[in-house]
Amino acid sequence: MREAMTATQRVKGEPHPRPVPPLGLVGSVVYFGIPAAAFAGSMLRLVPWMVRRGFGGLTILNAAFGILAALLLVAALVAFRLEDRPSTWTAFRDRMRLSRPTRTVWLWTLAALVVAFGATMLIAPIAETYLGLPLVTIPAETKAFGDSMNAGFPEIELSGRWDVLLWLVFSLAVLNVGGEELWWRGIILPRQEVVFGSWAWAVNGILWNLFHIARYDTLGSMVIFFPATLSIAYVTQRTRNTWSGIVVHLIFNTLGTLAVLKRIVT
16 A cells, blocks of 8 residues: 555645556556567668668658657657546646656766666676677668767768757657656656555666667677666656656767767767
């Protein structure tokens, strides 16, 4: 009962608090598994198909991953309404745990960022050396697309393309990070807390890592991501504030687009 009550969201203006519906292991696998299947389809089928047909890197990025991110955002909004909560910012803020971060929340967020980066750097060389067990065969076209993105899409003229910059900032902050965090940590994590209590973050972080399974060509590449996925899930539950996960997630994902951003502003 105590665990269930800790996951209860109080909405101003309502006479009684509305409990968050529970989400057990089977439901969690389904809620993570469906987006994981869509992500795998993009990585292993859609991207290769678009590369072979000569689509540009930015078009592939938007079609293969931007649409999926937008669907997660829509799913979070729909799930909120299906809980029959008021269509007000206050109700949405409280249910999604989007209250203004306190100083303590910011300190925990900083700690999670340091741990995530530090542990990743520590684990990476060990995992790459000793955990080379093959997992997923990533198509050559998908690898080529990834290499092009990491290089800032050199085949595309991006200098001075401020429209592209604005779209990347929006898609990264709102669709990618916003969509994922509102779905994984705004909707799902509080529901998992009802069932798993203080260990909900572990279930959430492990399943979030497995959501990315289609990008892991070896066991080591999967293990390398655990510090980030577990840290973000933990700090979000520890602070009971989704902004913690949003900030850490946004910093991690921004690093992956620095090459593109650099080519736009130079």
